[in-house]
Amino acid sequence: MEVANIELKKFKKTLDMVLDCVFMFDANTFKLIYVNKGVTNQLGYSENELLSMTLLDINPYLTKNQIQQFLASLIKKSKPSLTLETIHQHKNTTLIQVEAFFQYIQEEDFFVAIVRNITERKQAEAKLQQDIKKAENTKKIAEIANQAKTAFLANISHELRTPLNGILGYTQILKRDKKLTNKQKDSIQIIHRSGEHLLMLINDILDLSKIEAGKLEIMPIDFCFPAFLQDIADLMKMRATQKGIAFEYEVLHPLPIAVKADEKKLRQILLNLLSNAIKFTNEGIINFRVIYYNNRVRFEIEDTGTGIPNEHLETIFSSFHQLGHQHHQGTGLGLTISKQLVEMMDGQLLVSSLLGSGSIFWFDMPLIEAQAIDELYRPYQHGTIVGYTATNATNSPFKILLVDEIWQNRTFLVNLLKNIGFIIFEASDGKEALELTRINLPDIIITDLVIPRMNGFELVQSVRKLSQVPEVTIFAMSADVFEQQQKKSLQIGCNEFIAKPIDTEALLTKLKKYLPLEWIFENIEPQEIATNSNIVGPSAEQSAILLKLILGGNVKKIINNVNEIEQQNPKLTPFTNEVKKLVRSFAMSELKNFIKLYT
Numbered sequence: 001m002e003v004a005n006i007e008l009k010k011f012k013k014t015l016d017m018v019l020d021c022v023f024m025f026d027a028n029t030f031k032l033i034y035v036n037k038g039v040t041n042q043l044g045y046s047e048n049e050l051l052s053m054t055l056l057d058i059n060p061y062l063t064k065n066q067i068q069q070f071l072a073s074l075i076k077k078s079k080p081s082l083t084l085e086t087i088h089q090h091k092n093t094t095l096i097q098v099e100a101f102f103q104y105i106q107e108e109d110f111f112v113a114i115v116r117n118i119t120e121r122k123q124a125e126a127k128l129q130q131d132i133k134k135a136e137n138t139k140k141i142a143e144i145a146n147q148a149k150t151a152f153l154a155n156i157s158h159e160l161r162t163p164l165n166g167i168l169g170y171t172q173i174l175k176r177d178k179k180l181t182n183k184q185k186d187s188i189q190i191i192h193r194s195g196e197h198l199l200m201l202i203n204d205i206l207d208l209s210k211i212e213a214g215k216l217e218i219m220p221i222d223f224c225f226p227a228f229l230q231d232i233a234d235l236m237k238m239r240a241t242q243k244g245i246a247f248e249y250e251v252l253h254p255l256p257i258a259v260k261a262d263e264k265k266l267r268q269i270l271l272n273l274l275s276n277a278i279k280f281t282n283e284g285i286i287n288f289r290v291i292y293y294n295n296r297v298r299f300e301i302e303d304t305g306t307g308i309p310n311e312h313l314e315t316i317f318s319s320f321h322q323l324g325h326q327h328h329q330g331t332g333l334g335l336t337i338s339k340q341l342v343e344m345m346d347g348q349l350l351v352s353s354l355l356g357s358g359s360i361f362w363f364d365m366p367l368i369e370a371q372a373i374d375e376l377y378r379p380y381q382h383g384t385i386v387g388y389t390a391t392n393a394t395n396s397p398f399k400i401l402l403v404d405e406i407w408q409n410r411t412f413l414v415n416l417l418k419n420i421g422f423i424i425f426e427a428s429d430g431k432e433a434l435e436l437t438r439i440n441l442p443d444i445i446i447t448d449l450v451i452p453r454m455n456g457f458e459l460v461q462s463v464r465k466l467s468q469v470p471e472v473t474i475f476a477m478s479a480d481v482f483e484q485q486q487k488k489s490l491q492i493g494c495n496e497f498i499a500k501p502i503d504t505e506a507l508l509t510k511l512k513k514y515l516p517l518e519w520i521f522e523n524i525e526p527q528e529i530a531t532n533s534n535i536v537g538p539s540a541e542q543s544a545i546l547l548k549l550i551l552g553g554n555v556k557k558i559i560n561n562v563n564e565i566e567q568q569n570p571k572l573t574p575f576t577n578e579v580k581k582l583v584r585s586f587a588m589s590e591l592k593n594f595i596k597l598y599t
Helices: 002-016 037-043 064-075 119-142 144-174 182-212 225-243 263-279 334-344 407-420 430-440 456-463 483-491 504-514 526-533 540-552 555-568 570-584 588-596
Strands: 021-026 032-035 082-089 095-105 110-117 221-224 246-251 258-261 285-293 296-303 350-354 358-366 385-390 399-403 423-427 444-448 473-478 496-499 517-521
Touching: 002 037, 021 037, 037 082, 037 110, 064 082, 064 095, 095 119, 144 182, 144 407, 144 504, 221 225, 225 246, 225 263, 225 285, 263 285, 263 296, 263 334, 263 358, 385 407, 399 407, 399 430, 407 423, 407 504, 423 430, 430 444, 430 456, 444 456, 456 473, 456 483, 473 483, 473 504, 483 496, 496 504, 504 517, 540 555, 540 588, 555 570, 570 588
Parallel strands: 246 285, 399 423, 399 444, 444 473, 473 496
Antiparallel strands: 021 032, 021 110, 082 095, 095 110, 221 258, 285 296, 296 358, 350 358, 385 517
């Protein structure tokens, strides 16, 4: 017996010297019964901690049923051994890519697994693929045919986006009309959604052409990160609910209030990945997880959908590739574009999938924290803007000059801005615009860049030389949305760039940024307050604390407080969601009235 113990100690000592991980686990319960030093070194747990865990605890993305099915061939002796590439989770939640080699010891009814960390190998493979792709793209960029294609796509995009500007512009204005019947509102909404869908398809094709031509640039800005993510989560939850599946949004580490990144492209990536998850999931749940730590962020989108066959895991990132049946809408460019954008942001988009059980897409990237200021919060108004009050000394209406060759584009903006109370002047070319500027001294100039008799760039440069309006605010607008166009307009003296089709809410937000005014909103209908009052709320004591924070105006503390309330009692989620919605809208007066219902 003593000799056997000595030999056993020698054997364990030998295994401890092995750099690879050695696991032994029970064939029925998957409880770990032995681990070597390699396991403790790689996963960060102590030996005692590991021996109280199961295989599922270190591989949270596999279920017991999945592992049983995978290992069944060893028990049945149809295979002598099995190899699997999978993921293990470190004690600090870091995910490690590993290759595991399994054998079954029938006499003792347990499995032996030898596991090797293949992260560096995978990174090297990914880097090699990335280098190859970059070389191929460089070659393509040099080809004259590709340049011709890019020019054609830019031109056709401009031609398509121009009429869409009128369509989407007027639907946005018509939706503001309270005299419309419900049937008319539904019809207008169908037109608007159809226009947005067409715009999405155009943008996908244009983005791909910009990537291939090397003309896509990252343009970071400071923005409110929690509000940005919550907007995406709210939209996706609504879509998932409409399809009858659950949607969970989890923040696994405190988020900074503000970050610096390309908001538009990050939104595009997340919407693409989440939309795909919903599209290919017919039952179960979508999990959207966000982890922020040490100026890096990790996004995970996990679904319980159809899964992806192993042979398609590489091709899903190819252009125009679509999985599933042909009735799924889209260009097949979403994953291609998302992967390229993630890589441009110094990240890497990865996927793991089990056919019939679902998929998980994840990527991490640098995300620098920015200074949080009020202007960074998404300024979505609560209700319809019907006017404004000037807060400057003159208290006189503001004057806006609209410059666009196409009268339809001017007309919808004229209707929108005149109804709110602005004085509007119109010009169809650069010469006329410059003369109107001299005569009328507008507060804001909104000009298209493609106009006759002096293009938009020349007009801006000429206006900047006028002594009468040295500090006039100028917005450039264009259906040509290549980043170089936007960058050039800002370099020559424009204050903002607005892409066509114009988002009226975004335009009004920019006007508020540059003009001393306060919006006048349409009164909230009495029945809306009555509906809110039916929401189950917290105790009077909790409501009093929350009201005190609201009166203090500290948005961060308000959000933290309602998050704590929600964690303590999940049944109060409708209440906390309503509070967050009002906070993000900066509707503080309505928020105070809402909270007072519970004090």
